[in-house]
Amino acid sequence: xxxxxxxxxxxxxxxxxxxxxxxxxxxxxxxxxxxxxxxxxxxxxxxxxxxxxxxxxxxxxxxxxxxxxxxxxxxxxxxxxxxxxxxxxxxxxxxxxxxxxxxxxxxxxxxxxxxxxxxxxxxxxxxxxxxxxxxx
Amino acid sequence: xxxxxxxxxxxxxxxxxxxxxxxxxxxxxxxxxxxxxxxxxxxxxxxxxxxxxxxxxxxxxxxxxxxxxxxxxxxxxxxxxxxxxxxxxxxxxxxxxxxxxxxxxxxxxxxxxxxxxxxxxxxxxxxxxxxxxxxxxxxxxxxxxxxxxxxxxxxxxxxxxxxxxxxxxxxxxxxxxxxxxxxxxxxxxxxxxxxxxxxxxxxxxxxxxxxxxxxxxxxxxxxxxxxxxxxxxxxxxxxxxxxxxxxxxxxxxxxxxxxxxxxxxxxxxxxxxxxxxxxxxxxxxxxxxxxxxxxxxxxxxxxxxxxxxxxxxxxxxxxxxxxxxxxxxxxxxxxxxxxxxxxxxxxxxxxxxxxxxxxxxxxxxxxxxxxxxxxxxxxxxxxxxxxxxxxxxxxxxxxxxxxxxxxxxxxxxxxxxxxxxxxxxxxxxxxxxxxxxxxxxxxxxxxxxxxxxxxxxxxxxxxxxxxxxxxxxxxxxxxxxxxxxxxxxxxxxxxxxxxxxxxxxxxxxxxxxxxxxxxxxxxxxxxxxxxxxxxxxxxxxxxxxxxxxxxxxxxxxxxxxxxxxxxxxxxxxxxxx
Amino acid sequence: xxxxxxxxxxxxxxxxxxxxxxxxxxxxxxxxxxxxxxxxxxxxxxxxxxxxxxxxxxxxxxxxxxxxxxxxxxxxxxxxxxxxxxxxxxxxxxxxxxxxxxxxxxxxxxxxxxxxxxxxxxxxxxxxxxxxxxxxxxxxxxxxxxxxxxxxxxxxxxxxxxxxxxxxxxxxxxxxxxxxxxxxxxxxxxxxxxxxxxxxx
Numbered sequence: 056x057x058x059x060x061x062x063x064x065x066x067x068x069x070x071x072x073x074x075x076x077x078x079x080x081x082x083x084x085x086x087x088x089x090x091x092x093x094x095x096x097x098x099x100x101x102x103x104x105x106x107x108x109x110x111x112x113x114x115x116x117x118x119x120x121x122x123x124x125x126x127x128x129x130x131x132x133x134x135x136x137x138x139x140x141x142x143x144x145x146x147x148x149x150x151x152x153x154x155x156x157x158x159x160x161x162x163x164x165x166x167x168x169x170x171x172x173x174x175x176x177x178x179x180x181x182x183x184x185x186x187x188x189x190x191x
Numbered sequence: 192x193x194x195x196x197x198x199x200x201x202x203x204x205x206x207x208x209x210x211x212x213x214x215x216x217x218x219x220x221x222x223x224x225x226x227x228x229x230x231x232x233x234x235x236x237x238x239x240x241x242x243x244x245x246x247x248x249x250x251x252x253x254x255x256x257x258x259x260x261x262x263x264x265x266x267x268x269x270x271x272x273x274x275x276x277x278x279x280x281x282x283x284x285x286x287x288x289x290x291x292x293x294x295x296x297x298x299x300x301x302x303x304x305x306x307x308x309x310x311x312x313x314x315x316x317x318x319x320x321x322x323x324x325x326x327x328x329x330x331x332x333x334x335x336x337x338x339x340x341x342x343x344x345x346x347x348x349x350x351x352x353x354x355x356x357x358x359x360x361x362x363x364x365x366x367x368x369x370x371x372x373x374x375x376x377x378x379x380x381x382x383x384x385x386x387x388x389x390x391x392x393x394x395x396x397x398x399x400x401x402x403x404x405x406x407x408x409x410x411x412x413x414x415x416x417x418x419x420x421x422x423x424x425x426x427x428x429x430x431x432x433x434x435x436x437x438x439x440x441x442x443x444x445x446x447x448x449x450x451x452x453x454x455x456x457x458x459x460x461x462x463x464x465x466x467x468x469x470x471x472x473x474x475x476x477x478x479x480x481x482x483x484x485x486x487x488x489x490x491x492x493x494x495x496x497x498x499x500x501x502x503x504x505x506x507x508x509x510x511x512x513x514x515x516x517x518x519x520x521x522x523x524x525x526x527x528x529x530x531x532x533x534x535x536x537x538x539x540x541x542x543x544x545x546x547x548x549x550x551x552x553x554x555x556x557x558x559x560x561x562x563x564x565x566x567x568x569x570x571x572x573x574x575x576x577x578x579x580x581x582x583x584x585x586x587x588x589x590x591x592x593x594x595x596x597x598x599x600x601x602x603x604x605x606x607x608x609x610x611x612x613x614x615x616x617x618x619x620x621x622x623x624x625x626x627x628x629x630x631x632x633x634x635x636x637x638x639x640x641x642x643x644x645x646x647x648x649x650x651x652x653x654x655x656x657x658x659x660x661x662x663x664x665x666x667x668x669x670x671x672x673x674x675x676x677x678x679x680x681x682x683x684x685x686x687x688x689x690x691x692x693x694x695x696x697x698x699x700x701x702x703x704x705x706x707x708x709x710x711x712x713x714x715x716x717x718x719x720x721x722x723x724x725x726x727x728x729x730x731x732x733x734x735x736x737x738x739x740x741x742x743x744x745x746x747x748x749x750x751x752x753x754x755x756x757x758x759x760x761x762x763x764x765x766x767x768x
Numbered sequence: 769x770x771x772x773x774x775x776x777x778x779x780x781x782x783x784x785x786x787x788x789x790x791x792x793x794x795x796x797x798x799x800x801x802x803x804x805x806x807x808x809x810x811x812x813x814x815x816x817x818x819x820x821x822x823x824x825x826x827x828x829x830x831x832x833x834x835x836x837x838x839x840x841x842x843x844x845x846x847x848x849x850x851x852x853x854x855x856x857x858x859x860x861x862x863x864x865x866x867x868x869x870x871x872x873x874x875x876x877x878x879x880x881x882x883x884x885x886x887x888x889x890x891x892x893x894x895x896x897x898x899x900x901x902x903x904x905x906x907x908x909x910x911x912x913x914x915x916x917x918x919x920x921x922x923x924x925x926x927x928x929x930x931x932x933x934x935x936x937x938x939x940x941x942x943x944x945x946x947x948x949x950x951x952x953x954x955x956x957x958x959x960x961x962x963x964x965x966x967x968x969x
Contacts, residue, residue, distance in 0.1 A: 070854035079847045086839050090832070093968035106964040114957045121850045122953045130387070130786045131796050138800040141415045142807040144514050147530070148463035151518075152815045154527035314790040380797045388784040388793060414797060418805035426812060426907065433896040435903035437812065455900040457819050460812055467808075 078120050085113050213324070215316035216736050220323050221302030222629060225622075227323075228294035231330060232615075233699075235285035238278045240692060245270045247689035249671040264342065275670040276345035277337070277360065283348025284364065287472065288371050289330045291610060294618050295479035296375075296413070297326065300382060300406045303625060306727035306734065307400050309391025309743045309765070314384040322377040329370035336363035349465060352438035352458045356430045357445055365428045372421045379413035382406055391726070391765075393745035397503075398764065400725045400749040401489075401496065404503045405482030408510040409475050416471035416514065423464035430456075437461075462524055466517035474513045476610050477577075478506055480617030481548055484570045487624050488552055490723045491567040492559025493760050495750040498551040505544035505551075512541040522593045531590050538588035545581055549574065565639035569620025572647050573613060580608030583658060598668060601661020607654045616647065622706070627720045631732040632713030638705040645698030652691030656684035722761045725749050729765045791940070795947040799954050806958055809911070813904050813965060824901050826967035831885055835967045838881045839959065845874035846956040849923070849949045856945045861936060864945075868927045871952070875920050882913055905966050912962060915955045922948045 089109045093102065119125040124132070205214075214220060244253050250269060253260075257268025264274040305313055313319045336343040341359025344350065355361050386407045390399070399407075426437040434452050438461045441454035489496045496502060518526060518534040526534075553574055561567065583605040586592040596602065619642075626634045663681040665672060672678045672685060719728040730739045743765035751762035784790065817823050826832060848870040855863035889895075889902075896906040926948055929935035 070850070070857050072851065072854055075847055075850050075854070079843065082843045082846075083840065086836065086843065089964050089968060090836055093827070093832075093964070099969075103969050106969050110961050110964050113960045117846060117953050117957050117960070121846055121956075122950050128786065128788045130788055130793070134793075134796060134800055135803075137411070138415060138803050141514050142804055145419070145467065145807055145811045147515075147518070147533075148460070148467075149811060149814050149818070151459075151463070151526055151530050152457070152819050154530060155525070315794060318794075376798075376801050380794050380801075383797055384790050384793050387786050388788070388790050390785055414801050415804050418801045419808040422805050422808035422812070425911065426809075429896060429903065429907050433903075433906075435896045435907070436900055437816065437903055437907075452897060453899045453903075455816075455820055456903075457815060460815050464808060464812070 074120060078116050081116060082113055085109055213320060215312075215320050217301050217305050217313045217316065217319060218629075218734060218738075220319050221298050221300075223323050224293050224297035224301060224326070225299075227327060227330070228290050228298055231285055232290040232294070234334065235282050235290050236696065236699075238282040238285070240696060241270065242275060242278045242282065243689040243692045245275055245670065246672055247686045249673055270670075272670045273342065273345060276347075276358075277343040280344045280347050280350075280364070281333070281337070284333065284344070284368075285330075286610075287348060287476065288368070289326075289333065291476050291614055291618070292375070292472070293326060295476065295614065296382075296406065296409055297323070297378060299402075299479060299483065299618070299621055299625070300378075300409075302629070303727055304382060304403055304406050305385060305389070306628075306730065306738060307403050307725050308386060308389065308394050309726045309729075309739065309745065310385060310389035311737045311739065311742075313381050314389055315381050318377050319381050322374050322381065325370055325374040325377065329367045329374060332363060332367040332370065336360055336367070339363055349469070350427065350461075351465075352427065352430070352461050353440070353443060353445075353450075355427065355461075356439060362428065362431050365424045365431070368424050369421060369428070372417045372424070375413050375417050379410040379417075382410040383414065386410075391743050391745055394726075394764075395745075397500070398745055398748050400482075401485035401499065401502055401506075402479070402482035404506055405478040405485075408506050409478045412471040412475050412478075412510055412513060416468045416475075419464050420468035423461055423468075427461065459521075459524060462521050463518070466520045467514070470517040470520065471510075471513040473609070474509055476614050478509065480573070480614040480621075481506070481552075483621040483624070484552060484573045484617045485555075486723075486725065487566045487570040487620055488555050489750040489752065490624075490721050491562040491564065491570070492555055493562070493752045494555070494559045495748075495752060496551065497554035497557070498547075499748070499750065502548055502551045505547040508544040509541060509548075512537060512544070516541050516588075519588050519593070522590050523597050535588065535590055539585075542581065542585065542588070549578055549581070564623075565634070565636055565643060566620045566624035568640070568643045569616050569623065572643070573617045573620070576608060576612035576616065576647070576651070580605060580610075580613050583608060595664075596661060598666055599661035599663075600657040600665050600667045603667050604654045604657030604661055607657070611654065612647070612650050616650070619646070619702070624721070625727075626706075626709065626713075627716040628727055628732050628734075630710050630713065631716060632709050632711075633716045633720065634709045634713060635705050638701040642698060642702040642705065645701075646695060649691045649695035649698060653688045653695065656688045656691075660684045719763075722759070724751055724761050724763050726764055729763055789943055791943045791947055792950075795950050799950065802954060806961075809904075809908055810961065810965070813908070816900050816904060820900055824899075826969070829901070830905070830967050831888065832967050834881055834885055835963060838878050839963050841874050841878045841881065842956050842959050845871050845878070846953055848874060849952050853942075853945050853949045856930075856942050861930060865927060865930055868923060868930070872920055872923050872927065875916055875923070879913065879916060882909065908962055908966065912955070912958055915958070919948070919952050919955055922951065 089106055092105050092109070096102075097105065124135075210216075211219060214223075241253060241256070244251075252268030253265065253270060257265055260268075260274070264271055264277075270278075301313070301319065305311070339360060344355070344360045344364035345358040346355035346361060350361065350364065386399075386403060426435075429435045430437050430439060430452075436452040436454050436456040438458050439450060439452050439454055439456045440458060443450035443454060485496060485502060515537045516534060518530065519538045522531055522534075556571075583601070586596055587602060587605060623634050623639055626632070660678075660681045661667070663678075665678045665681050666675060669675065669678070672682060716732065718730075718732055721728070726743055726745070729743055744767075745764045746767055747762065747764055749764060751764075753760045754762050786793065788796075848867050852864050852867035852871060855867055886906075894902060896903045926945060929941070929944075935941055
């Protein structure tokens with residue numbers, strides 16, 4: 056298969072240099088935006104959400120335009136969606152850690168994470184868990 | 192047609208090294224994998240043989256070999272606790288990562304998959320060679336860890352921290368795991384690209400043999416499940432080498448001394464990441480053997496598989512679900528109740544496609560004119576024995592029963608029924624089935640039958656007692672089972688299991704002899720000795736470099752047996768009429 | 769040439785079942801496994817951070833201006849490699865070599881800046897063992913650095929190959945450049961997430 060027919064078949068895939076320059080400018084601006092956002096002290100949840108959002112836009116730009124995912128063969132899209140699906144499953148351990156706080160087994164750590172005056176329900180749960188752990 | 196293979200043999204003769212050692216031919220690499228992984232299986236088996244002595248007759252010197260070990264491992268020939276732990280950890284690691292997976296995927300997948308889809312070779316032959324040549328050093332490094340100061344890893348094949356971070360020997364284990372994972376990834380990418388891109392004309396997805404589908408799903412699992420373990424191993428390596436505290440909790444006290452690291456890590460994180468790999472890994476161990484069994488059954492019942500699409504879709508469903516069930520290994524590690532309910536439900540769901548596969552295979556037998564030959568015997572034995580393995584898993588997937596059974600021998604019995612009487616039985620059957628393909632000769636039937644009956648009965652003699660012991664409450668973590676009084680009533684089963692294990696070893700001798708003897712002196716076979724329909728039998732045995740003289744064109748599905756109105760009872764996929 | 773004796777090399781063109789070349793599909797599948805690798809590390813990061821009682825703010829403990837410079841460098845290198853690909857597409861050998869050399873220089877620059885950061889931290893007696901934060905910081909940036917090294921090796925290899933006429937005229941060469949580019953952009957994307965995760969949030 057000669058290079059000519061290749062080029063003809065993929066003419067719409069012809070590298071678009073003007074577009075690359077625009078993407079580059081956008082990425083630079085977004086980098087400054089993330090740094091600026093982190094300098095104004097937002098509450099943690101909002102800071103993380105905003106930081107993640109900007110990072111996703113940047114990654115999307117690189118993926119779609121530099122890696123030519125925009126208009127790429129469907130097979131590669133499928134492969135990536137499957138991968139993303141399985142990567143999302145990794146959120147389950149995170150949920151586990153959210154649902155159970157105070158994972159450390161040592162009494163000192165438990166005391167650290169459940170100081171007096173803290174949520175009483177959690178305190179009781181912590182105390183109830185102690186004898187069980189000692190039994191192991 | 193661009194598929195025309197240009198076998199190199201015509202162009203310039205290959206040297207011995209190019210042909211047999213650093214070969215890029217998928218068939219040579221497959222056989223390299225086959226021999227190497229069989230050797231590793233034997234090594235892992237030998238380690239278990241030592242452990243079984245200790246379990247049956249704790250505290251007595253090991254006969255014959257006891258004196259060979261250095262005094263710190265086995266003083267006066269009596270196994271020490273540390274040595275027992277090393278053997279246990281290495282048995283599991285070697286069997287899973289160096290034995291069964293390379294055999295199922297590296298050996299059979301490499302040899303048979305390109306042939307069954309009508310490809311001249313793998314998509315990336317040199318990467319294929321690299322895959323083997325990273326697997327072998329990784330395996331040797333793993334074995335060499337016995338010679339390191341402090342001995343081999345002692346924390347089980349699961350390597351739970353904080354024990355794994357404190358115990359000696361673990362660093363080498365982690366390093367060789369990273370190497371082995373790299374090898375697996377290279378293989379998985381190769382298999383996927385080959386299956387997607389290199390199928391012969393007409394070989395649509397729904398015409399691929401079940402074995403190819405099984406390898407395809409397996410490769411997806413390897414590709415996406417192994418990297419998390421690689422990452423987790425790197426973190427554990429950091430913990431050991433650079434004294435980080437990814438998995439080391441705060442205020443840890445070891446033997447009365449406070450742990451020197453900063454602490455603040457999470458031991459349970461490792462368990463999540465490890466089982467995120469290791470549960471899909473179980474299906475990596477099981478799916479290719481299921482594919483082999485499907486091939487053998489279709490061929491020897493002389494009729495199409497019952498529910499080919501159901502089989503394939505069940506395999507895909509297993510592949511997807513296997514990523515969402517891992518934490519059923521952790522029910523007693525401590526998990527929030529809602530999450531353990533989630534995993535309980537997913538575990539019950541994944542048993543449905545597994546049962547569907549088994550049901551399809553059993554229904555395939557109905558109404559068939561069954562040929563009872565040695566490969567078929569192994570395939571038939573797989574059905575009930577794998578069934579036992581699967582069914583004994585259900586109580587472990589339910590949190591309530593798991594709490595009682597989890598730390599007992601029941602778990603070991605269950606797992607080994609799945610992997611030994613399931614996977615390994617099927618893989619052995621595969622050897623008898625494809626041997627004529629590899630060497631153009633047949634393995635001896637009489638020795639094959641001795642090997643079959645001896646292996647099946649003794650395997651049940653090892654793992655059956657484990658189920659009984661487990662239900663009796665015997666802990667699976669003890670190096671001296673008599674240390675707990677409640678184990679004593681079931682200790683007799685340990686003796687039965689040990690005798691069975693040694694008999695199983697004896698029954699492998701006919702197999703080994705048969706394999707090597709038949710390579711040179713076996714009965715010569717025609718090109719398609721089993722009158723099979725799949726493409727691997729449409730080329731000479733053994734196939735030349737480049738496989739097919741002319742790229743086959745595929746006209747029909749993989750299991751067209753006993754088609755009415757035809758003279759022959761089989762219709763090769765590549766035969767137009 | 770081993771290409772000639774390898775029957776699969778003939779398959780290495782556009783004429784495949786899926787319409788994607790073997791090489792490109794292989795690179796994407798490799799990147800899929802890399803996605804899982806880094807997803808796991810980010811998961812570990814989130815778990816460790818949420819389970820810990822205190823977590824430092826990047827501005828207080830790390831050098832954010834230097835890291836911002838590094839971000840700029842890495843994004844620039846992503847642009848230069850895509851320019852190199854454009855030049856290779858147009859069969860402009862000189863242009864390809866110029867942009868590829870720029871990519872390699874920028875990536876070396878990234879490593880030098882990273883080295884300054886590490887050196888400063890080690891000078892203060894800070895290492896991976898200091899705390900869980902530093903453990904994850906050194907592990908993730910270190911692993912990313914190893915990926916950069918791998919990318920430099922591949923890019924330098926391609927730069928060398930472009931000087932050999934047989935390689936430059938090989939119809940597979942453009943595919944190799946594209947594959948190297950895909951990998952390099954992936955490394956860039958990883959950093960795009962690492963930078964806010966470790967330094968800013």
